[in-house]
Amino acid sequence: MSGFEARSRAALADPRKRANVPRFAEKAALNRVRGFEGVDLEALRAAGEAARARAIADLPRLLDALQAKLEAAGAVVHRAATGADAARYVTDVVLRHGRMVVKSKSMASEEIGLNDHLEAAGVEVVETDLGEFIVQTAGEAPEHIIIPAIHKTTGQVRDLFEPLAGRPIGDDPAELTRFARAHLRKRFLEAPVGITGVNFAVAETGTIVLVTNEGNGRMCSSLPKVHVAIMGMERVVADLADLAVLLPLLTRSGTGQKITSYVTMLNGPRRREEGDGPEEMHVVILDNGRARVRETPYRSVLHCIRCGACQNVCPVYRQVGGTAYGWVYGGPIGAVLTPLLHGDQELGHASSLCAACDDVCPVRIPLHELLLGLRRDRAADSAGALERLAFRLWSLAWSRPWLYRLTVRMAGTARGPLPLLRRWTRTRDLEVHR
Ligand code: SF4
Structure with a gap:
C-alpha cells in the first residue's frame, strides 16, 4: 500500500474528519462564489x-529590489537556500533574545519544520492563529492552508481547551474564542520574538504584507521586540498596483471576503520617531527548491497565492483532508507542489483530474495539466520497457471501437485471475457500449 493510500485510509476511518472536511470545504467554496458576485471574475x-507571471519571470531582480529596500529601512534579510538553513537562522535569532516565540500562521514555517527546530533548541512556540492554536494543542498538523482546524468540531475544540483552562468552557464558539484570546494575550506581551509568514512582499516599496482576520499577525509583528517574517521567494510582487489586483483575489477566493479584517503592511523595524513596533526585523527569503522549479515546465505553480480555493472544490481533498497528502500542502496545490519541492512523486496520482481546481484558481494555474505532466514524468522514470509496450498496445487497441469491445469482453472473463484488473475494477465498471 502506498503512503498516500495508507494515510487516506486512516483519514477515511475518522468519521468526524470525514463529516467536517467536506462540510466546511463546501461552505468555503460557497463563500467564494458569493464573494465574487457582481465582479468580472x-x-x-x-x-x-498576469501579475504573478510578471513576478516569477522577473524573480531575481524583484528579490534584489525587495532586499535593497528592506535593508535600507533597517531590516536584516537572509536568503535561505534550504529549509534547514532557514530554520537554523531563525532559531539563532530567537536564542539571542529568549526562549519563547509567538507565531502567526505561516505555511513556509510549516514547510521547514520550524516548530520542531525551535522546540529542540528549548524554545516554547505559541501558535496564535486560532486554527493553528487548536491543531497545536491537539498535537496535529494543519489540515487546510487557510482553515487549519477545518476537521474539528466545536466539541473537539472544547475537549482540547478545557484542560488548558482548568474549568468548563462549553461548546459555544464565542466562549471558546474568548478563552483563546485571553490565553494568548498574555503570551503576546511576554514573548521577545514574533514570527509571521508573508502573504505578499512588494519589491517596489520593500513592503511585507500580512493578511489575517484575527489581528494576531499584527500583534506578532508589532508587540515583541523582534519580528521575523518568513517568505517563500515566490511571494514577491512587482508593485502596489499588482498587490491591488492580488489582494482581493486572495481574500475573495479564500474566505469570500472583499478584504480581511486586518491587512498589515510593514516597511522595516520601528523608526526612531515611532512609538511602537519591533526594534529588530528579520526577513527570511526561502528558496527550498523554488528556483529549480522555476526552470522547469512547472514554473506556473509558483504563481500560487495560497488561497486554498482548489482544496475546497477538490473531490479527493474533500474525502481525505490535507494531512493525507503527507506534507504541508494538501489538495491539488499539494499534489503538484509536494512532488516538485519534496519529492513524493506518487501525489501526482492523488487527483481525479476533474479540473475543478483549474476553474477556481484565482491566478489560473493549470493544475490538472501540471498533474498530468507529473504523471508522465513518473511513468517515464519508472515504467519498464515491458510496461511501456503494454500501455502502447492498450492505447492502440482502445482507439479502435471493434478492438475496444473485444478487449473489454476478454478482460471481463480475465479480471478474476488478473490482480491488476481486479483492483482496477473494484471501484470502476468495465462496460462495453455496442
Ligand atoms: S493553486 Fe490556485 S486555487 Fe490553489 S491555493 Fe494556489 S492560488 Fe489558490
Whole structure:
C-alpha cells in the first residue's frame, strides 16, 4: 500500500474528519462564489495571472529590489537556500533574545519544520492563529492552508481547551474564542520574538504584507521586540498596483471576503520617531527548491497565492483532508507542489483530474495539466520497457471501437485471475457500449 493510500485510509476511518472536511470545504467554496458576485471574475483572474507571471519571470531582480529596500529601512534579510538553513537562522535569532516565540500562521514555517527546530533548541512556540492554536494543542498538523482546524468540531475544540483552562468552557464558539484570546494575550506581551509568514512582499516599496482576520499577525509583528517574517521567494510582487489586483483575489477566493479584517503592511523595524513596533526585523527569503522549479515546465505553480480555493472544490481533498497528502500542502496545490519541492512523486496520482481546481484558481494555474505532466514524468522514470509496450498496445487497441469491445469482453472473463484488473475494477465498471 502506498503512503498516500495508507494515510487516506486512516483519514477515511475518522468519521468526524470525514463529516467536517467536506462540510466546511463546501461552505468555503460557497463563500467564494458569493464573494465574487457582481465582479468580472474572468477579467480579475486574467489580471491576477498576469501579475504573478510578471513576478516569477522577473524573480531575481524583484528579490534584489525587495532586499535593497528592506535593508535600507533597517531590516536584516537572509536568503535561505534550504529549509534547514532557514530554520537554523531563525532559531539563532530567537536564542539571542529568549526562549519563547509567538507565531502567526505561516505555511513556509510549516514547510521547514520550524516548530520542531525551535522546540529542540528549548524554545516554547505559541501558535496564535486560532486554527493553528487548536491543531497545536491537539498535537496535529494543519489540515487546510487557510482553515487549519477545518476537521474539528466545536466539541473537539472544547475537549482540547478545557484542560488548558482548568474549568468548563462549553461548546459555544464565542466562549471558546474568548478563552483563546485571553490565553494568548498574555503570551503576546511576554514573548521577545514574533514570527509571521508573508502573504505578499512588494519589491517596489520593500513592503511585507500580512493578511489575517484575527489581528494576531499584527500583534506578532508589532508587540515583541523582534519580528521575523518568513517568505517563500515566490511571494514577491512587482508593485502596489499588482498587490491591488492580488489582494482581493486572495481574500475573495479564500474566505469570500472583499478584504480581511486586518491587512498589515510593514516597511522595516520601528523608526526612531515611532512609538511602537519591533526594534529588530528579520526577513527570511526561502528558496527550498523554488528556483529549480522555476526552470522547469512547472514554473506556473509558483504563481500560487495560497488561497486554498482548489482544496475546497477538490473531490479527493474533500474525502481525505490535507494531512493525507503527507506534507504541508494538501489538495491539488499539494499534489503538484509536494512532488516538485519534496519529492513524493506518487501525489501526482492523488487527483481525479476533474479540473475543478483549474476553474477556481484565482491566478489560473493549470493544475490538472501540471498533474498530468507529473504523471508522465513518473511513468517515464519508472515504467519498464515491458510496461511501456503494454500501455502502447492498450492505447492502440482502445482507439479502435471493434478492438475496444473485444478487449473489454476478454478482460471481463480475465479480471478474476488478473490482480491488476481486479483492483482496477473494484471501484470502476468495465462496460462495453455496442
Ligand atoms: S493553486 Fe490556485 S486555487 Fe490553489 S491555493 Fe494556489 S492560488 Fe489558490
